[in-house]
Amino acid sequence: MGYLIACFVIATGHVSGTVVDKRLDILFSIGGFFLFGAAGTIILAQWLGYCKSQEEREVLLASGILSLANGAIFVGDIFVVLAS
Numbered sequence: 001m002g003y004l005i006a007c008f009v010i011a012t013g014h015v016s017g018t019v020v021d022k023r024l025d026i027l028f029s030i031g032g033f034f035l036f037g038a039a040g041t042i043i044l045a046q047w048l049g050y051c052k053s054q055e056e057r058e059v060l061l062a063s064g065i066l067s068l069a070n071g072a073i074f075v076g077d078i079f080v081v082l083a084s
Contacts, residue, residue, distance in 0.1 A: 007032065010025060022082075022084075025077075026078055029074045029075075029077045032070070033074040033075050033078070036074065037067075037068060037071035040063075040065070040066075040067030040071060041068070043060055043063050043067060044060075044061070044064035044068075047060050
């Protein structure tokens with residue numbers, strides 16, 4: 001939750017036209033990549049084997065994939081910041 005708040009503050013700064021240091025933006029993007037990538041990997045590698053029902057398995061699979069996708073978005077953000 002704290003990471004969501006920090007990213008929201010940085011995004012609000014970008015939208016409002018405030019100058020946000022590129023190094024700070026890239027630092028948060030790298031952190032997001034590692035955090036969401038690790039969470040998605042752990043969900044898919046560890047928790048998927050403990051499912052008791054098909055519905056639970058589908059929820060965990062979706063959670064893992066969305067977490068990895070979010071990590072990929074942070075990687076894209078790194079390249080966008082570097083290009084600007």
